[in-house]
Amino acid sequence: KLNVDYYKQTCPDFQKIVMETIYTKQSTSPATAPGILRLFFHDCITDGCDASILISSNAYNPHAERDADLNLSLSGDAFDVIVKIKNALELACPGVVSCSDIVAQATRDLVKMVGGPYYPVRLGRKDSLESDAAKVDENLPTPKMTMDQIIEKFTRKGFTVKEMVAMTGAHTIGFTHCKEFIGRIYNFSATSDADPTMHPKLVEGLRSVCHNYTSDPTMAAFNDMRTPGRFDNAYFQNVLNGLGLLTSDSLLGVDPRTKPYVELYAKDQQAFFNDFVNAMEKLSVFQVKTGRQGEVRSRCDQFNNINRA
Numbered sequence: 341k342l343n344v345d346y347y348k349q350t351c352p353d354f355q356k357i358v359m360e361t362i363y364t365k366q367s368t369s370p371a372t373a374p375g376i377l378r379l380f381f382h383d384c385i386t387d388g389c390d391a392s393i394l395i396s397s398n399a400y401n402p403h404a405e406r407d408a409d410l411n412l413s414l415s416g417d418a419f420d421v422i423v424k425i426k427n428a429l430e431l432a433c434p435g436v437v438s439c440s441d442i443v444a445q446a447t448r449d450l451v452k453m454v455g456g457p458y459y460p461v462r463l464g465r466k467d468s469l470e471s472d473a474a475k476v477d478e479n480l481p482t483p484k485m486t487m488d489q490i491i492e493k494f495t496r497k498g499f500t501v502k503e504m505v506a507m508t509g510a511h512t513i514g515f516t517h518c519k520e521f522i523g524r525i526y527n528f529s530a531t532s533d534a535d536p537t538m539h540p541k542l543v544e545g546l547r548s549v550c551h552n553y554t555s556d557p558t559m560a561a562f563n564d565m566r567t568p569g570r571f572d573n574a575y576f577q578n579v580l581n582g583l584g585l586l587t588s589d590s591l592l593g594v595d596p597r598t599k600p601y602v603e604l605y606a607k608d609q610q611a612f613f614n615d616f617v618n619a620m621e622k623l624s625v626f627q628v629k630t631g632r633q634g635e636v637r638s639r640c641d642q643f644n645n646i647n648r649a
């Protein structure tokens with residue numbers, strides 16, 4: 341049903357418009373690429389790649405997905421670039437391109453723009469007719485989960501351990517807010533101030549970044565302090581060197597089910613890119629809606645019937 345040429349007749353400039361808009365946006369706002377990659381993951385893993393995450397709450401639907409706690413830290417730049425692409429597309433070919441296709445295509449283009457691999461994006465998704473904050477927690481992994489719990493979140497949806505590790509290589513770009521790792525750098529345990537598996541230099545650096553995070557909760561650290569803006573395999577090298585930021589990142593380098601992949605990707609970037617591509621192609625078509633299961637929204641943040649609950 342989905343195919344790469346879906347808009348060839350109906351919106352021939354689709355690819356060009358997405359490409360030009362992301363390029364301008366990323367050049368001025370480097371948080372865009374990591375922001376949209378995370379947004380895409382959160383959208384797809386919660387009932388499929390259907391732009392459910394873009395809906396804004398309103399009086400009829402007061403708890404839309406993006407208002408869930410785990411989605412509050414999604415980057416404003418990511419939502420913004422989607423609005424910009426949608427506006428340009430509505431001028432060129434009104435009512436044709438779905439928001440979910442825009443997110444999928446823009447994610448691929450932005451990953452490529454910051455140094456990541458290219459992969460084909462099949463098109464023809466419809467946008468969701470629901471968006472419910474209550475569905476988020478059960479679907480998303482969190483940094484304090486055990487590896488059993490994290491693996492279960494992914495395998496329940498048909499993703500293998502290898503695909504999970506490859507996709508989490510996304511942490512090679514972007515930021516994490518201090519509150520996500522603060523327990524690792526202060527008062528870790530009765531016997532240790534900091535998580536002993538974390539490199540002392542990283543602990544020191546993070547303490548300085550986060551020293552007043554309670555008064556300024558926007559404080560954040562680079563996920564990959566070595567090449568923070570570049571999509572490469574440095575994340576996996578970090579994980580093996582005690583430079584993983586989240587507890588879940590560090591666990592990937594320890595658990596016998598995930599460690600072999602981390603070791604492979606740390607020394608072979610091409611192996612990481614190949615597995616990332618395969619996993620992202622799979623994620624990109626996860627539970628997509630077609631035909632009457634969805635609609636092409638005219639605004640990405642609203643259902644076409646704005647009274648929809």
Ligand code: HEM
Binds near residue numbers: 374415484
């Ligand atoms: C293994 C389970 C995972 C956990 C526990 C996890 C958790 C997190 C957390 C807590 C943050 C920081 C958010 C913030 O403070 O703003 C983050 C950031 C990020 N995550 Fe994950 N994540 C996981 C897997 C993934 C996957 C599979 C992807 C993509 C396919 C991904 C992409 C990202 C990106 C790109 C960022 C940076 C966002 C930005 O800079 O705006 N993560 N993740």
Ligand SMILES: [Ca+2]
Binds near residue numbers: 390391392393468
């Ligand atoms: Ca979704």
Ligand SMILES: [Ca+2]
Binds near residue numbers: 569573
């Ligand atoms: Ca990097």
